[in-house]
Amino acid sequence: xxxxxxxQMKKWCLTFAIAVFLLFFVSGIQAQTTQTKLNxxxxxxxxxxxxxxxxNTDTIxxxxxxxxxxxxxxxxxxxxxxxxxxxxxxxxxGYDNKNDRLIESQVKSNSPNIFLYIVWFTSSxxxxxxxLENISSPEKSTEKWAFELKSPxxxxxxxxxxxxxxxxSIWNRLKE
Amino acid sequence: MKVLSLAIIIALSLFFCTxxxxxxxxxxxxxxxxLYKQFIGVWKCDYAxxxTxxxxxxxxxxxxxxxxxxxxKGExxxxxxxVVGYDKKNDMLIEAMIMNYSSNIDLWSIRFSSPNKHEEILxxxxxxxxxxxxxxxxxxLSPDMFIDTYLTNNKVVKxxxxxxxx
Numbered sequence: 017x018x019x020x021x022x023x024q025m026k027k028w029c030l031t032f033a034i035a036v037f038l039l040f041f042v043s044g045i046q047a048q049t050t051q052t053k054l055n056x057x058x059x060x061x062x063x064x065x066x067x068x069x070x071x072n073t074d075t076i077x078x079x080x081x082x083x084x085x086x087x088x089x090x091x092x093x094x095x096x097x098x099x100x101x102x103x104x105x106x107x108x109x110g111y112d113n114k115n116d117r118l119i120e121s122q123v124k125s126n127s128p129n130i131f132l133y134i135v136w137f138t139s140s141x142x143x144x145x146x147x148l149e150n151i152s153s154p155e156k157s158t159e160k161w162a163f164e165l166k167s168p169x170x171x172x173x174x175x176x177x178x179x180x181x182x183x184x185s186i187w188n189r190l191k192e
Numbered sequence: 193m194k195v196l197s198l199a200i201i202i203a204l205s206l207f208f209c210t211x212x213x214x215x216x217x218x219x220x221x222x223x224x225x226x227l228y229k230q231f232i233g234v235w236k237c238d239y240a241x242x243x244t245x246x247x248x249x250x251x252x253x254x255x256x257x258x259x260x261x262x263x264x265k266g267e268x269x270x271x272x273x274x275v276v277g278y279d280k281k282n283d284m285l286i287e288a289m290i291m292n293y294s295s296n297i298d299l300w301s302i303r304f305s306s307p308n309k310h311e312e313i314l315x316x317x318x319x320x321x322x323x324x325x326x327x328x329x330x331x332x333l334s335p336d337m338f339i340d341t342y343l344t345n346n347k348v349v350k351x352x353x354x355x356x357x358x
Contacts, residue, residue, distance in 0.1 A: 121286070
């Protein structure tokens with residue numbers, strides 16, 4: 017009688033142990049998934065402000081990012097030393113729910129065309145930008161921009177063609 | 193002689209017929225960017241009781257920047273900002289829109305079917321425009337007035353008449 021009870025208890029203990037193990041295992045997986053899901057909009061918010069890049073001795077680029085609603089309004093301008101603006105681009109950035117990425121849409125002072133890009137953070141301080149037309153196979157994208165926030169006030173951008181770095185630019189945050 | 197005359201008549205009719213077809217193709221190819229320039233300026237309409245809708249379009253390079261505001265009792269209720277530019281591949285315009293009440297971006301396609309009329313649908317519906325969930329039909333009645341008809345699932349939901357302010 018006692019041994020039967022003991023066997024039954026052993027069975028219960030084993031079942032309970034398995035259930036607890038499964039519970040921890042599932043929560044572990046859930047925690048991992050949550051960790052890898054980055055909040056693209058919040059991460060882009062780190063960039064709000066004005067950034068400057070000394071392109072060469074005569075040309076300075078300014079990159080201004082402002083919040084608008086939950087999205088962003090961006091203006092890039094290229095200035096000569098005498099502050100003449102010779103190039104400007106305006107874009108809006110917002111969230112693309114379907115792909116969990118951001119979309120940047122841009123018009124430029126030297127073209128009637130619209131340029132569409134997708135932007136996504138791969139970690140809290142790194143993000144990639146490619147043309148929207150390459151969204152289905154990003155690895156095949158001929159052009160790519162890789163950004164890294166080296167600090168809250170410094171961004172390094174690598175412009176790549178066929179996975180080869182063509183140009184590196186360093187952007188410093190301007191104090192407001 | 194008779195054969196030669198007949199051949200000349202056939203050749204001439206073929207020449208005029210081909211020319212006609214060519215002229216027709218040229219006629220149907222509308223300059224989408226030029227036509228959108230009709231919107232440059234500030235437009236206004238009485239949207240609802242106590243709510244006024246303002247639509248401002250400015251040139252930016254060869255494209256456009258658009259700002260839309262719904263104001264009630266001197267306060268902005270909604271605000272939408274967009275850029276509009278040419279999509280060479282599809283010979284149409286694309287409007288990318290962000291809203292003050294959302295973090296999302298909406299992409300719309302715009303195509304003029306005649307010099308004073310265009311349709312706007314979500315870019316995701318471009319392969320089946322007839323099934324578009326949302327649609328805006330805009331028609332200029334004069335350089336200072338246009339009608340904007342908004343449809344969902346091909347049913348008219350709202351018709352607004354916008355008049356030029358500037």
